[in-house]
Amino acid sequence: MPDSTRQRILDTAERLFADQGFHTTTLRQITREARVNLAAVNYHHGSKDALILSVFQRKLDQLNDERLRQLERVMAESDPPELERILEAFVHPALLMSTESAGDGGRFMRLLMRAWAENATHLQGIIARQYSHVMRAFAGAVSRALGTPPDNLRRQLDFLIGALTYTMAETRDADVETTARALVRFGCAGLRESVARASSHSVPEENIA
Amino acid sequence: MPDSTRQRILDTAERLFADQGFHTTTLRQITREARVNLAAVNYHHGSKDALILSVFQRKLDQLNDERLRQLERVMAESDPPELERILEAFVHPALLMSTESAGDGGRFMRLLMRAWAENATHLQGIIARQYSHVMRAFAGAVSRALGTPPDNLRRQLDFLIGALTYTMAETRDADVETTARALVRFGCAGLRESVARASSHSVPEENIA
DNA sequence: CTATCATTCAAACGCTCGTTTGAAACTTTT
DNA sequence: AAAAGTTTCAAACGAGCGTTTGAATGATAG
Numbered sequence: 001m002p003d004s005t006r007q008r009i010l011d012t013a014e015r016l017f018a019d020q021g022f023h024t025t026t027l028r029q030i031t032r033e034a035r036v037n038l039a040a041v042n043y044h045h046g047s048k049d050a051l052i053l054s055v056f057q058r059k060l061d062q063l064n065d066e067r068l069r070q071l072e073r074v075m076a077e078s079d080p081p082e083l084e085r086i087l088e089a090f091v092h093p094a095l096l097m098s099t100e101s102a103g104d105g106g107r108f109m110r111l112l113m114r115a116w117a118e119n120a121t122h123l124q125g126i127i128a129r130q131y132s133h134v135m136r137a138f139a140g141a142v143s144r145a146l147g148t149p150p151d152n153l154r155r156q157l158d159f160l161i162g163a164l165t166y167t168m169a170e171t172r173d174a175d176v177e178t179t180a181r182a183l184v185r186f187g188c189a190g191l192r193e194s195v196a197r198a199s200s201h202s203v204p205e206e207n208i209a
Numbered sequence: 210m211p212d213s214t215r216q217r218i219l220d221t222a223e224r225l226f227a228d229q230g231f232h233t234t235t236l237r238q239i240t241r242e243a244r245v246n247l248a249a250v251n252y253h254h255g256s257k258d259a260l261i262l263s264v265f266q267r268k269l270d271q272l273n274d275e276r277l278r279q280l281e282r283v284m285a286e287s288d289p290p291e292l293e294r295i296l297e298a299f300v301h302p303a304l305l306m307s308t309e310s311a312g313d314g315g316r317f318m319r320l321l322m323r324a325w326a327e328n329a330t331h332l333q334g335i336i337a338r339q340y341s342h343v344m345r346a347f348a349g350a351v352s353r354a355l356g357t358p359p360d361n362l363r364r365q366l367d368f369l370i371g372a373l374t375y376t377m378a379e380t381r382d383a384d385v386e387t388t389a390r391a392l393v394r395f396g397c398a399g400l401r402e403s404v405a406r407a408s409s410h411s412v413p414e415e416n417i418a
Numbered sequence: 419c420t421a422t423c424a425t426t427c428a429a430a431c432g433c434t435c436g437t438t439t440g441a442a443a444c445t446t447t448t
Numbered sequence: 449a450a451a452a453g454t455t456t457c458a459a460a461c462g463a464g465c466g467t468t469t470g471a472a473t474g475a476t477a478g
Contacts, residue, residue: 005455021327023232027436037457042437044455110326117319117326118230155376155388159395162375163368179364182403186368189402190395214425236466246427251467253425 006044008034014055018111022052022118049122056115056123057130059097059108064134066093071141083145083191087184090138090160094168095176106176109168116165131161146195156194160187215253217243223264227320231261231327258331265324265332266339268306268317273343275302280350292354292400296393299347299369303377304385315385318377325374355404365403369396 012034016025027048031038045051070089075081097108115123136150139157143150163183171179221243225234236257240247254260279298283290306317324332345359348366352359372392380388 021232023230023327026434028434037455038436039438039457040455048436113322114326117323118233155391156395158376159372159392162373163371166371166374167364167367182364183368185402186365186399189398193394193398194391235464237464246425247466248427248468249425257466 005034005036005040008036009041009044009051010055010058013051014059014111015107017052017055017114018107021114053122053126056111057126059111060126060130063093063097063108064130066096067134068137071137075141075144079144080147081141081145083142083188084184086138086141086145087160087187087191091164091180091184091187094164095180098168098176106169106171109165113165113169142191146191148195152194153191156187156191159190163187214243214245214249217245218250218253218260219264219267222260223268223320224316226261226264226323227316230323262332262335265320266335268320269336269339272302272306272317273339275305276343277346280346284350284353288353289356290350290354292351292397293393295347295350295354296369296396296400300373300389300393300396303373304389307377308385315378315380318374322374322378351400355400357404361403362400365396365400368399372396 009030013025013030016030016033027041028038031041041048041051045054067090070093071086074085074089077085094109098106116127135154135157139150139153142153142157146153160183163186167179167183168176218239222234222239225239225242236250237247240250250257250260254263276299279302280295283294283298286294303318307315325336344363344366348359348362351362351366355362369392372395376388376392377385
């Protein structure tokens, strides 16, 4: 491998960022644990901010790709799609990434949460841009499943994201799968109820285009 | 007032912590905007960490007191209590604190989220201790409302916390009340569904109004 | 008024941070 | 093998941080 230094920095940074936060983690700590020279970070990644961005974007891309991949499969299975499967396609990739490396219970979700909370201005834009793409797809899918315009669903999907991020971040390995199942059920019920209430009352149909 | 310096520091710190995070906000920035001397922080609060703790605990106490107060009122109204009222007692104080000072849309929730994400070790203990008290009360209340043991409800209440914190933190002033109403509905449906699964299997899909 | 205590203030201290530097070590190309 | 390019390294830089200090100022009580 011609570029193991760059990768080792990226991997070590990812772990430390998730465990301690972006700001708290120092380049000296990263380079020490990655067994590379201090200056290697600036040489290979430009700056600490750029490193944060790379670490974060790499993980977020993985998550979103897997989500869309699973969603596509669900949509191909049946039309209209089943709501449970859609939410599973949203939730499962998150816990998959948390459990794929042993002992990583919720670490990735903690990374996401930190990224959101520490509010580095540049990260916020990326999150919004990346997420909006995925959210639109899932809102559309849920819209098909429940037969309601997708605009009404954005808020409820945000509820789902919040619940997922918060609970996954503090759930230990063993409970992850149970929690995910409970979350899907919880979210399905919430979504169905919101639609039921919206359609039983007056139906304000607005053109979306 | 004989101690306006101490209060001004506390108030300014609260605002800046919520907007920028604990670590990013410097004592020089706080003291500059509060129009007090730099050394005043250490004189009146001991250290920056102690200041963070004070700011955080003050707000959290307010939130929890108001929640328990509203819950108590709900429990006194009817037995068994109505689930919607319980969740409102949980959600409304949060948005109340966010809207009591103009332009503070979600600032307090952002503070909570930052506290959770950033200074895990330091504040986590306080959050857990304070929250566990309140959570036990609300789990008990929901347990009474739905007629199910409270142990099954902890997870679902965590979903509610996550959804509340996440969405309130990024919701702007005008939408706060609408979001809160949607969240209560969402959470009620999720809780009822979780209980329904435990007891029976059939799920009526009629409108509930 | 004077002595005592609490508060404010400008200045500095020690430390750690991200970043830069310029030479050494290694690879690749010619 | 020499030259050119890439990567590593120890050392240092400048800036900003939380904190401390000791004198100046204000308030309180004898």
